[in-house]
Amino acid sequence: xxxxxxxxRAGALADALAAAGAEPVLVPLIDFEVAPDAAALDASLxxxxxxxxxxxxxxxxxTVRALKQWCAGHSTxxxxxxxxxxxxxxxxxxxxxxxxxxxxxxxxxxxxxxSADGLVAxxxxxxxxxxxxxxxxxxxxxxxxxxxxxxxxxxxxAYVTVDYxxxxxxxxxxxxxxxxxxxxxxxxxxxxxxxxxLTPAEAAAExxxxxxxxxxxxxxxxxxxxxTLLAPLPAECLLIAIGQPTRAESERLGMDVAATATHPTxxxxxxxxxxxxxxxxxxx
Numbered sequence: 364x365x366x367x368x369x370x371x372r373a374g375a376l377a378d379a380l381a382a383a384g385a386e387p388v389l390v391p392l393i394d395f396e397v398a399p400d401a402a403a404l405d406a407s408l409x410x411x412x413x414x415x416x417x418x419x420x421x422x423x424x425x426t427v428r429a430l431k432q433w434c435a436g437h438s439t440x441x442x443x444x445x446x447x448x449x450x451x452x453x454x455x456x457x458x459x460x461x462x463x464x465x466x467x468x469x470x471x472x473x474x475x476x477x478s479a480d481g482l483v484a485x486x487x488x489x490x491x492x493x494x495x496x497x498x499x500x501x502x503x504x505x506x507x508x509x510x511x512x513x514x515x516x517x518x519x520x521a522y523v524t525v526d527y528x529x530x531x532x533x534x535x536x537x538x539x540x541x542x543x544x545x546x547x548x549x550x551x552x553x554x555x556x557x558x559x560x561l562t563p564a565e566a567a568a569e570x571x572x573x574x575x576x577x578x579x580x581x582x583x584x585x586x587x588x589x590x591t592l593l594a595p596l597p598a599e600c601l602l603i604a605i606g607q608p609t610r611a612e613s614e615r616l617g618m619d620v621a622a623t624a625t626h627p628t629x630x631x632x633x634x635x636x637x638x639x640x641x642x643x644x645x646x647x
Contacts, residue, residue: 364577364636365566365593367392367585369527371538376579377558379629385636388559388575390566392588394529395425397432398520407494407519408433414446417491418514421453422479422505425535426496427461429522432537442466454482457628460542477627478608483508490514496521500584502608524584563592570600577601577621577636583612590616601639603632 364380366373369391377387398404408430411419421427427441434440442465445451450470453459455477459469473481479502486509495506495518506516522535529535561569569575570593578593580586580602586609589602594616596602601621604610610623622639624631 364388364579365390365561365570365575366579366581367589368581369394370560373558376629376632379633380636381558383633383637385577385633388561388566388569390561390563390578390593391527392563392592393582393584394525394527395428395522395535396525396529396533397429397535398522400520403519404433404496404521407496407517408444410517411449411494412439412444412446414448415492416449416494416517418450418452418493418509419445420482420493420495420505420509421451421458421462422482422495422497422501423454424458424461424539425498426521427458427465428535428537428539430496431465431539432535433521435537440466452482452486454478455627457542461539464540464542478606479505479508486512488512492517494519499523526588563588567593570596573597573599575600577603577639579603579605579632580609580613581605583609585609586613586616586618589613590618594618601636603635603639605632 364385364387366377366387367390370389373389380387431441434444445467451462451467452471453462453469455472456474459472462469471485473485483505490513493509493514493516495516497518499520506518510516566575576599578589578600580589602613602618604613604620604623605627607623610620613620622635624635
């Protein structure tokens with residue numbers, strides 16, 4: 364089974380799949396670099412430190428890494444950066460655990476719909492300034508939903524998604540603190556030794572030969588790279604999406620999704636794979 368994440372972000376998922384009897388291989392397709400407009404991010408985070416934002420919204424675990432890397436370059440920590448007067452919101456339990464491990468208290472996070480849409484559905488009406496650091500590829504729905512509730516949103520690019528590998532001088536390298544449930548977080552634990560690392564060309568050959576019979580798409584950007592580099596996937600090669608937005612992007616590209624993880628965790632992805640194997644196709 365191909366995991367389209369880099370080695371430093373795929374550990375918990377690879378280990379969970381191996382424990383369930385799969386044979387995970389790593390096929391990194393996307394990577395992350397620091398924000399190209401450092402001045403804009405600097406200005407927003409200095410305003411954050413000064414207490415000018417009522418809310419900080421963290422829309423992904425990669426955003427946590429980007430903020431932590433900025434802090435390291437400015438001789439501070441996330442816990443020191445965010446004032447006690449600023450409330451913190453995020454998109455689900457995994458990112459909540461990571462933020463709490465970094466010393467931040469999270470006030471708002473969806474449980475059932477772990478996405479920007481889920482957070483918008485919970486967002487209370489009111490007024491005030493909200494900081495939303497995000498990827499260059501972020502959809503506008505999160506900031507639009509918060510603005511519709513009455514708030515002024517300051518959205519700033521905290522990192523950019525690039526084709527793997529990122530430039531070494533620009534790559535996000537911040538290592539996150541272990542959460543209380545490290546094994547439940549898909550994008551944090553480093554991979555244990557023993558899982559093979561393939562290039563996209565090698566993976567495409569193994570997909571065509573049937574040696575790789577399932578692929579995990581962990582984001583919309585990963586789905587786009589799968590479509591470019593590995594598609595068309597044979598009918599017997601199962602595409603597993605980490606959530607509904609990734610499924611929607613995969614289907615927009617014309618790829619069939621065998622199953623979608625109910626929760627974006629290693630256990631959720633393993634359950635989706637088991638479901639796909641038992642219901643979609645008799646053999647894998």
